[in-house]
Amino acid sequence: MEEPVITVDGVVKRFGRDVRALDGLSLTIPAGVIYGLLGPNGAGKTTLIRILATLLPADAGVVRVAGFDVRRDAEAVRARIGLAGQYAAIDNHLTGRENTEMVGRLYGLSRRDARTRTATVLERIGLIDVADRRVKTYSGGMRRRIDLAACLVGRPQVLFLDEPTTGVDPASRRELWELIRDLVGGGTTVVLTTQYLEEADHLAHRIAVINRGRLGSEGTTQQLKDRTGGAVLELSIPDTQHAAAIESLRHVTAVPASYDRQRGALVLPATDGVATLREALRALDTAAITPTDVGLHKPSLDDVFLTLTGADHTVGPGRPFAAVADTGAHEGSETS
Amino acid sequence: MSIIAVTPRRLSRALTHTAVLTRRNLLANLRLPDVLLLSTIQPVTFMLMFLYVFGGAIESALPPVAQGAYINWLIPGILAQSAVFGAGPTAYGLNNDRATGVIDRFRSLPMARSAVLAGRTLADLTRSTAILLLQLGVGVALGFRWQANVFGLAAGVAVALAFGYACSWIMATLGLAVRNTEAIQAAVYLVVFPFTLVSSVFLPTRTMPGWLQTFAENQPITIVANALRGLMLGQGALVPGQTVTGQTMLAIAWTAAILAVFAPLSVRVYRRSVS
Ligand SMILES: Nc1ncnc2c1ncn2[C@@H]1O[C@H](COP(=O)(O)OP(=O)(O)OP(=O)(O)O)[C@@H](O)[C@H]1O
Ligand SMILES: [Mg+2]
Numbered sequence: 001m002e003e004p005v006i007t008v009d010g011v012v013k014r015f016g017r018d019v020r021a022l023d024g025l026s027l028t029i030p031a032g033v034i035y036g037l038l039g040p041n042g043a044g045k046t047t048l049i050r051i052l053a054t055l056l057p058a059d060a061g062v063v064r065v066a067g068f069d070v071r072r073d074a075e076a077v078r079a080r081i082g083l084a085g086q087y088a089a090i091d092n093h094l095t096g097r098e099n100t101e102m103v104g105r106l107y108g109l110s111r112r113d114a115r116t117r118t119a120t121v122l123e124r125i126g127l128i129d130v131a132d133r134r135v136k137t138y139s140g141g142m143r144r145r146i147d148l149a150a151c152l153v154g155r156p157q158v159l160f161l162d163e164p165t166t167g168v169d170p171a172s173r174r175e176l177w178e179l180i181r182d183l184v185g186g187g188t189t190v191v192l193t194t195q196y197l198e199e200a201d202h203l204a205h206r207i208a209v210i211n212r213g214r215l216g217s218e219g220t221t222q223q224l225k226d227r228t229g230g231a232v233l234e235l236s237i238p239d240t241q242h243a244a245a246i247e248s249l250r251h252v253t254a255v256p257a258s259y260d261r262q263r264g265a266l267v268l269p270a271t272d273g274v275a276t277l278r279e280a281l282r283a284l285d286t287a288a289i290t291p292t293d294v295g296l297h298k299p300s301l302d303d304v305f306l307t308l309t310g311a312d313h314t315v316g317p318g319r320p321f322a323a324v325a326d327t328g329a330h331e332g333s334e335t336s
Numbered sequence: 337m338s339i340i341a342v343t344p345r346r347l348s349r350a351l352t353h354t355a356v357l358t359r360r361n362l363l364a365n366l367r368l369p370d371v372l373l374l375s376t377i378q379p380v381t382f383m384l385m386f387l388y389v390f391g392g393a394i395e396s397a398l399p400p401v402a403q404g405a406y407i408n409w410l411i412p413g414i415l416a417q418s419a420v421f422g423a424g425p426t427a428y429g430l431n432n433d434r435a436t437g438v439i440d441r442f443r444s445l446p447m448a449r450s451a452v453l454a455g456r457t458l459a460d461l462t463r464s465t466a467i468l469l470l471q472l473g474v475g476v477a478l479g480f481r482w483q484a485n486v487f488g489l490a491a492g493v494a495v496a497l498a499f500g501y502a503c504s505w506i507m508a509t510l511g512l513a514v515r516n517t518e519a520i521q522a523a524v525y526l527v528v529f530p531f532t533l534v535s536s537v538f539l540p541t542r543t544m545p546g547w548l549q550t551f552a553e554n555q556p557i558t559i560v561a562n563a564l565r566g567l568m569l570g571q572g573a574l575v576p577g578q579t580v581t582g583q584t585m586l587a588i589a590w591t592a593a594i595l596a597v598f599a600p601l602s603v604r605v606y607r608r609s610v611s
Contacts, residue, residue, distance in 0.1 A: 053444045075446055083444040089437035091360065093367035105356045106447045108349070134367070154445070 003067070004028040005158055005189045006035075006052065011061030013047050013213075021047040022058070023213035029191060029206075034184050036204030037193040038305065044213040045193040046086060049162050052191065053083045066157050079108075082151030086162045088143040089150075092136040096127055096146045099135060100153050107154030117153050125149045125179060141172030148179065159183065161192040165199060177203050197302050209305065217304075224304045231270040232303045233277055234263060235284070236293035242266065248287035252280050260302075267303065270296055350448035357455025358462070361429060365463055379421065379467050380474055383414050386538055387478070397540060401483060401572030408483075409573075411475040412492060412564035413537035415468050416557055419500030420532060422464030424524045426504040427511030429456055431520045434512065453602055457504040464500050468493055482568040492567035495587050499560045502591045505598035512605045536561050556590040563587035 006029035013022040021044045029035045037045045050056040052065055054074040063070045066080040090099045097118055104114030122128045125145050130138070135146060144164060151159055164180070165173040180190055180203060194200050200207050201221055209216035209224070217224055235257070237245045242259055245266060249257045253276065257268040270276040277296055284291060365372055391406035398409050430453075433439045442452050472480075472493065482489045507524065514520045534551060535541070535558040541549050552558055565573035566580035574583060 050440075053440075055440055055443055078444060079446040081444065083441060085437040085440050087437045089441040091364065091438070093364050094360070098363075102356060102360055103441070103445065106353060106442070106445045108446060150441070 003031075005031040005066055006191065007062070007064040008048070008052075009062040011048075011051065011058045011063060013044070013051065013056065013058050020213050022051070024061070025210070025213060025215055026061075027208050027215055027218060029189065031189050032184060032187055033205040034180060034190045034192065034203055036200040036207040037191065037210060038197070038200050038207055039193075039210035039216070042212075043210045045210055046162055047213075048210070049083075049160050049191070049193060053081060053160050054078055055083075079154075080157040082154060082156035082159045084144075084147045084151050084159075084161045084164060086166070088147035090135050090143065090147055093134060095132050095134055096122065096138070096142075096149070097131040099146060100149050103150040104153040109153070114153070117155075118149075121149045121152045124182075125152070126175075139172075141168045141175065144168055144172070144176060145179070148176075152183070156188065158189045158191065161190060163193055163195060166195060173199070197300075197305055201300075225299050227304070231273050231276075231296050232299045233268050233270040233280060234260075234265045234293075234295040234297065235267075235280065235291045236265045237284075237289060237291050241289050244287055245284060245289050248283045248289065249280055252276065252283050265293070265295075269299070269303065346448070350450055350454075353448045353451035354454040354458065357451050358458045361456055361459030362462060364429075365459070375425075375463075376467060376470060379414075379418050379471055383410070383471055383474065384478075386410060386414070390538060394539060397543070399540075399572055401569050405479060405481075407475060407478060407480045408569060409540075409565070410538070411472065411480045412568050412573075413535075413561045414471060414475075415493065415496045416499070416561040416564055417532045417537045418468055418471060419464055419496040419560075420503050420528060420557060422460060422467060422500050423503035423507045424528060425463070425507075426456055426460045427507035427514075427520055427524050429460070430508055430511035431514070431517055435517055449606070450603070453505075453508055453599075453606060457501060457508060460504050461497065461501045465497055468496060483570045483572075484568055488567040488570075491584070492564040495563050495567065495584060495591075496560060499556070499587060499591045499594075502594035502598070505595060505602050508602040509598050509605050512602065531555060531557050556587070556594075559583060559590060560587045 006027075008025055008027050011022050011025045012020065014020050023044075025044070025048065037048060039045050047056065051058050051063055052070065054070050054077050057071060065077045068076040068080075070077050091102075094102070100118040100121060101114045104117055105111065109117060119128070119131075122131050125148060127142065127145055127149060130142065135143065138146065148161075148164070161180070165176050168176065177199070180192070184190055192204070204221065206218070206220055207224060208218045217227060219227070235245070246257050246259075249266075249268060253268050253271060255269055257266045259265075260267045268276075268280070273296070277294070281291075281294070365375075387407055387410055391410075394409075395406050398406065401408075430439075433442075433452075433456075439452065443449075506527070510523055510527070511520060514523050534544075534548060535555060536552065537557060541552040541558065544552055562574060562578060563580075563583040563586070566578070566583050571580055574580065
């Protein structure tokens with residue numbers, strides 16, 4: 001196998017005394033893939049992206065991007081990466097073309113090269129028709145795309161996208177996915193974070209589940225699904241008995257059961273399939289709890305996520321992990 | 337971080353990037369007509385307000401060189417004040433760029449670090465120049481008569497702009513150090529208002545209580561205003577013991593000192609504030 005394009009080895013990042021945003025994280029990313037970073041709010045995804053993009057120094061550990069150390073050769077790394085942060089970092093009062101050309105110039109292109117390269121990128125990204133309109137008049141999806149165009153104008157080898165489709169409607173999201181897939185066809189490695197499990201499932205070749213600054217699990221989507229043990233047990237239990245049920249199921253599986261509001265049921269990984277089912281029912285029986293319904297089914301990525309992080313989130317396909325993700329409540333801490 | 341030698345290639349890159357970002361920041365001014373209009377009308381309105389509200393009450397207290405016209409006293413002072421006010425947007429601009437993630441983008445690009453701050457301060461200097469010239473024009477139309485030759489006038493404007501440019505670096509430091517977007521406005525006013533009001537900008541300092549007078553007479557904005565009056569109106573505008581050259585040199589020294597402290601400081605704050 002060729003050398004990975006990104007190596008993260010034992011990275012620690014602290015904020016203040018108590019917050020360990022990254023706590024000894026290690027992973028490697030092979031060239032030419034779409035790599036998804038998945039995890040609940042505050043898991044450390046943005047922190048990792050910022051370290052990879054040379055914006056933030058790690059407190060410990062080694063990070064190499066495109067063959068260079070992010071600390072010692074930050075300049076060399078910057079010449080090979082593109083970053084689209086959690087917000088579209090573009091100027092409203094400039095046109096799409098001006099924004100893109102400006103970033104081209106800052107990548108070191110001559111005025112002429114910036115101009116031709118911008119035209120190519122805008123064409124490819126489907127914004128050439130609106131290129132001379134002020135970005136202020138763009139829709140949310142168009143803004144995301146122009147932000148992407150600004151990264152692409154420098155022909156980055158590695159592209160970092162922090163929540164590239166947050167706040168974008170489903171149709172535009174699919175367009176963005178297409179675009180991102182195309183990029184990888186051209187040889188670019190894409191590292192993206194997402195709040196949408198569906199996105200990771202559709203788009204990413206490999207996924208790292210990050211939880212509290214540590215690597216929860218890593219692999220292809222299929223591998224991750226297999227790892228939950230191949231099945232998920234769903235138990236419908238009257239609301240009043242949830243707490244008691246979760247307590248009594250504690251010994252059945254390594255990961256505690258959690259309530260999934262979408263399904264209206266308690267879910268837990270059925271590592272041993274029917275054997276787990278039998279054991280769960282016996283445990284409930286001992287606690288004098290009778291489920292109204294029982295089901296055993298193949299895991300979705302949601303289940304994988306719940307299992308691997310043990311998070312008590314209510315998630316569904318295409319929905320953010322937690323509604324607060326969109327309120328901006330978490331953003332204050334992140335941008336500061 | 338490795339120490340980077342200044343090679344001609346790096347220098348030319350820094351200049352190119354500074355030019356690119358200066359243009360970007362100036363376009364932000366030009367493309368927002370309401371902001372452009374208000375930010376030019378406001379200084380002129382202030383000037384007229386001071387002229388007509390204070391004028392009558394003050395004229396008797398003015399030195400003879402003002403020829404009994406407050407406007408002759410006021411305009412050089414107002415130019416000094418405007419140059420300082422013109423530095424405020426440096427703080428807002430940088431603060432906003434950080435809040436919107438633009439600075440993150442810049443820092444992820446293989447670009448000259450100095451360009452972000454240089455591009456911002458130069459754009460603000462350009463805007464200040466336009467505003468000062470406008471005020472001077474309106475002042476002349478309303479009867480401002482400078483007593484020295486035209487070089488004195490130009491030198492006065494240059495001293496004011498240079499001082500304002502130095503203040504831009506104070507504002508750059510402030511804009512990056514204060515994270516909260518709302519607090520930044522208050523922080524700028526907190527610095528700018530006391531210094532412009534407790535000075536000789538509007539009134540001779542003679543009538544202030546002793547301790548305040550000591551501060552007012554020695555703080556940099558007064559010195560810049562004195563230098564401007566000296567350059568534009570002549571020696572008669574200064575109190576005995578001060579000379580035009582002396583006040584001008586002192587104003588330039590303040591400018592240099594502020595730059596020497598705040599340019600490196602703001603670069604430091606820039607480096608860490610974003611990480
Ligand atoms: N500049 C900062 N100062 C203090 N704490 C910070 C800072 N940036 C991040 N943190 C903290 O570090 C942890 C990880 O944050 P990070 O933004 O990396 O999470 P995330 O996985 O991107 O979350 P989200 O899904 O909400 O975007 C959080 O506890 C956060 O509050
Ligand atoms: Mg984040």
